[in-house]
Amino acid sequence: MNRQSYEGVVLTAPVSVPYVRYTNETAHWWIAKALREALGKVQMTPREIDGLSVSSFTLAPDTPVGLTQHLGISPRWLDTVPMGGACGVIAMRRAARAIQAGDVDAVACVSGDTNRIDSFRNLLSAFSRFAMDATFPYGFGGPNASFALLQDAYMAEFGATRMDFGRIAVAQRANALRNPQAVMKKPLSLDQYMDARMISDPIGLFDCVMPCAGAEAFVMMREAAAIAKGLPFARIASTIERTNAFPDDPIQLRGGWAVDIDDLWSMAGHGPEAIDLLQTYDDYPVICMMQFEDLGFCAKGEGAEFVQKHDLTIGGDFPHNTSGGQLSVGQAGAAGGYLGLVEAIRQVTGTASVTQVDAARRALVSGFGVINYDRGLCSSAAIITGASA
Amino acid sequence: MTNALPFPPKKDPQKRTLVPTLPPMARSRASLGLGVMAAQGRFGLQICAACAAVQYPPRDACHKCLSDDLPWQDVDPSGTILAETTIRVSPEPYFRERMPWRMGSVRLDAGPTLNCHLHGEVGRGDSVKMALKLDKAGQGVLIALPLKGSEHMQDDPTLRAMSCDPKRRRILISNARAPMALALTHALLNAGASHVFLGEPEAWLSWPERKAFEGMENVSILPLDVTDTSSIAKLSAEIGGKVDILINTATYTRPGGIVDNDTSFARETFEVNTLGLMRLAQGFGPGMAARVQDGINSAVAFVNILSVQALMPDPSYGAFGASQAAARSISQTMRAEFRGSGLRVMNLYIGPIEDDPWFQPLPPPKVTPNAIARACVQGLVDGLEEVTCGDIARDVYARWQTDALLLEREITGGGS
Numbered sequence: 001m002n003r004q005s006y007e008g009v010v011l012t013a014p015v016s017v018p019y020v021r022y023t024n025e026t027a028h029w030w031i032a033k034a035l036r037e038a039l040g041k042v043q044m045t046p047r048e049i050d051g052l053s054v055s056s057f058t059l060a061p062d063t064p065v066g067l068t069q070h071l072g073i074s075p076r077w078l079d080t081v082p083m084g085g086a087c088g089v090i091a092m093r094r095a096a097r098a099i100q101a102g103d104v105d106a107v108a109c110v111s112g113d114t115n116r117i118d119s120f121r122n123l124l125s126a127f128s129r130f131a132m133d134a135t136f137p138y139g140f141g142g143p144n145a146s147f148a149l150l151q152d153a154y155m156a157e158f159g160a161t162r163m164d165f166g167r168i169a170v171a172q173r174a175n176a177l178r179n180p181q182a183v184m185k186k187p188l189s190l191d192q193y194m195d196a197r198m199i200s201d202p203i204g205l206f207d208c209v210m211p212c213a214g215a216e217a218f219v220m221m222r223e224a225a226a227i228a229k230g231l232p233f234a235r236i237a238s239t240i241e242r243t244n245a246f247p248d249d250p251i252q253l254r255g256g257w258a259v260d261i262d263d264l265w266s267m268a269g270h271g272p273e274a275i276d277l278l279q280t281y282d283d284y285p286v287i288c289m290m291q292f293e294d295l296g297f298c299a300k301g302e303g304a305e306f307v308q309k310h311d312l313t314i315g316g317d318f319p320h321n322t323s324g325g326q327l328s329v330g331q332a333g334a335a336g337g338y339l340g341l342v343e344a345i346r347q348v349t350g351t352a353s354v355t356q357v358d359a360a361r362r363a364l365v366s367g368f369g370v371i372n373y374d375r376g377l378c379s380s381a382a383i384i385t386g387a388s389a
Numbered sequence: 390m391t392n393a394l395p396f397p398p399k400k401d402p403q404k405r406t407l408v409p410t411l412p413p414m415a416r417s418r419a420s421l422g423l424g425v426m427a428a429q430g431r432f433g434l435q436i437c438a439a440c441a442a443v444q445y446p447p448r449d450a451c452h453k454c455l456s457d458d459l460p461w462q463d464v465d466p467s468g469t470i471l472a473e474t475t476i477r478v479s480p481e482p483y484f485r486e487r488m489p490w491r492m493g494s495v496r497l498d499a500g501p502t503l504n505c506h507l508h509g510e511v512g513r514g515d516s517v518k519m520a521l522k523l524d525k526a527g528q529g530v531l532i533a534l535p536l537k538g539s540e541h542m543q544d545d546p547t548l549r550a551m552s553c554d555p556k557r558r559r560i561l562i563s564n565a566r567a568p569m570a571l572a573l574t575h576a577l578l579n580a581g582a583s584h585v586f587l588g589e590p591e592a593w594l595s596w597p598e599r600k601a602f603e604g605m606e607n608v609s610i611l612p613l614d615v616t617d618t619s620s621i622a623k624l625s626a627e628i629g630g631k632v633d634i635l636i637n638t639a640t641y642t643r644p645g646g647i648v649d650n651d652t653s654f655a656r657e658t659f660e661v662n663t664l665g666l667m668r669l670a671q672g673f674g675p676g677m678a679a680r681v682q683d684g685i686n687s688a689v690a691f692v693n694i695l696s697v698q699a700l701m702p703d704p705s706y707g708a709f710g711a712s713q714a715a716a717r718s719i720s721q722t723m724r725a726e727f728r729g730s731g732l733r734v735m736n737l738y739i740g741p742i743e744d745d746p747w748f749q750p751l752p753p754p755k756v757t758p759n760a761i762a763r764a765c766v767q768g769l770v771d772g773l774e775e776v777t778c779g780d781i782a783r784d785v786y787a788r789w790q791t792d793a794l795l796l797e798r799e800i801t802g803g804g805s
Contacts (some may be wrong), residue, residue: 121480125413133420134446136413137530138504139490140481141474148474149494149504156472156513201475247452250496251471373446374494374502 009096010233013041014345018181019214019330027058030112034215051077051107055087055334058113077104084369085281086378087337095220112215113333120211130373148200151286160304165285166193171312176324178354183330214332232349238267239382256379257294277319279340281368319357348386394544397685409681410483414526419447423529427521428774432466435459445501466519468497505531509545522551525731552772553690556581558633567638569758576762588613615639615665621672629676636692642747646707655708662712678730690733697738697782700789740781754780
């Protein structure tokens with residue numbers, strides 16, 4: 001059966017609450033801050049919004065149900081998306097269909113997490129059953145060690161070098177220097193990347209994100225409503241998601257995008273050449289490289305050559321993670337799964353200001369999440385376009 | 390190549406003894422099966438009874454057919470290392486103290502991918518043999534071992550932390566007069582133990598076998614009576630700070646059932662076999678538990694040599710069997726109480742001993758002191774919790790594991 005288009009539904013009101021390394025505030029506080037700003041942009045009160053989608057790892061003991069009472073929202077449509085780094089696009093997909101079907105008029109999509117001293121260790125300890133049973137007893141390297149294994153296998157299989165991954169991190173830092181909200185403020189050279197101390201070989205210091213606290217949000221509504229309110233908006237051209245792809249692969253050298261990629265491009269009606277900028281999920285550069293391949297920007301195993309040939313900065317021929325990505329902005333828990341999408345909304349609506357890519361009409365956003373045991377289980381991607389595309 | 394373990398420096402009494410830290414302890418119920426396997430030195434995983442798919446990580450339903458019938462079975466341990474990493478940063482105190490830490494990803498020939506510890510002699514691309522070991526938290530963990538290790542492979546720090554290797558350690562054998570004491574002493578010294586202390590009860594009574602110990606290098610015989618709390622306290626005050634492994638060999642055997650037996654014999658049996666163990670645990674246990682992180686000669690294990698009659702009824706040895714069953718129960722509780730420290734409790738189950746006069750009328754097969762000594766040392770090297778030695782103990786233990794109620798009927802009701 002042919003998939004129906006997402007026409008008539010738009011994304012608007014992108015919000016990024018500036019991240020901090022440590023905070024004593026709760027996830028509730030961070031989410032409220034993002035929500036307040038987003039609702040202000042769409043000129044709605046908490047009582048008026050009838051849909052809410054929440055992604056957070058640190059709301060416990062609450063769920064988003066408790067959050068509604070805490071924040072005084074009475075939604076007729078409530079969703080929670082536990083897909084980690086893939087949650088932004090997936091929250092968007094779910095909300096778009098509910099709005100199209102008339103189950104809800106407007107959905108505030110929000111993600112945020114707190115980061116107290118030692119809360120990252122506690123978060124990891126309780127991350128998943130398989131991680132508790134089969135990952136953490138082995139050196140407790142956290143995600144650094146899990147991705148080190150994937151990168152080690154990837155390097156051995158395809159001949160990529162640390163310097164190739166370094167190009168991604170260095171370009172993102174250049175982008176981040178334009179973004180006042182980025183946690184990382186210092187320039188990063190390829191030499192500095194190469195000379196940095198190793199964290200979990202072959203993962204070095206600048207391959208790792210900085211865990212921090214923060215929140216991201218956007219609002220979805222009917223196009224007519226956005227026009228009536230005079231809001232800049234983005235449309236959804238195409239989107240995919242997949243969970244637990246390729247379960248028989250002995251080790252992860254590809255993500256779920258590779259299963260659904262033809263669907264993504266055929267629904268969009270064009271190929272990778274029509275994309276003006278790419279926001280990948282960048283918890284580690286090796287995952288960006290996997291996305292370049294699995295999304296079709298280059299063939300499998302050619303990611304290293306691709307980053308050698310392209311300029312990934314805002315002014316380059318292949319603008320990538322224009323805000324600086326998690327590697328330079330920081331990783332605020334589940335907000336990391338929103339970061340790329342929120343920045344892409346700003347880009348295609350021409351509101352990215354300091355990080356704006358010239359003539360950005362079509363953005364591809366992809367997500368990747370939840371290292372349950374030995375691999376990331378969730379993948380998602382979406383192509384969003386500005387009103388002029 | 391693994392470097393041979395150096396001799397430990399003398400302990401500096403002015404420095405604080407390191408507080409033992411443990412690797413992560415939390416596990417799901419299904420994953421406890423790894424520890425059950427590791428405790429016995431077996432390598433096994435869940436295998437689906439419906440479709441034969443091998444499962445890992447442990448789970449509650451088959452990942453191929455959703456069957457919930459997933460018995461633990463022995464599995465071919467052959468595999469290949471797909472990837473490796475050296476972890477240099479960890480938020481977990483146990484690993485922080487031991488950085489860097491190597492781990493890897495192994496594709497098991499039988500199917501699943503295993504994240505595991507790596508022995509120092511293996512790396513990416515190598516064919517390896519997987520093993521399940523108990524870590525310091527007492528949980529079953531996977532380690533990739535070389536197919537053919539070098540001479541000192543057992544001295545690899547990761548592997549040694551999972552073993553109770555007597556090499557470079559000091560051992561107390563609670564009763565020098567036990568039939569296996571001499572063989573044990575030789576076996577431990579051959580395995581690299583730096584000193585063997587032997588307890589001698591009723592030192593005023595001469596015993597001809599004592600001569601065999603006299604003049605042995607790195608062997609001391611000291612007064613110890615497990616029925617006497619003050620004797621234990623005295624020895625513990627003297628050498629408790631350097632007992633790394635305690636092997637309880639004290640046993641009092643008298644034949645006879647329950648109905649027509651004299652309870653004064655039974656009381657003596659319990660005094661030695663049961664309460665004696667409890668007194669040793671009280672006298673030496675806390676000191677050992679506090680010295681689990683002392684480096685090369687850290688305290689590591691408490692060994693109880695038990696008769697397999699602990700597991701079954703035997704009208705010829707009723708009170709003795711009861712005392713052994715009670716000792717086994719104490720041993721299990723000790724295991725629970727020492728779990729938080731990382732001190733391991735190993736039960737070595739044996740059958741009737743060759744040349745032991747109290748088992749003289751029983752037919753073969755019997756177990757020799759040398760075999761007991763070998764099994765004890767190997768169990769320590771392998772870091773086991775449950776070890777059987779000899780045909781009778783192996784047979785009874787296996788039947789008890791399969792069906793304890795059936796074992797009772799087999800022993801007492803025939804079934805030929």
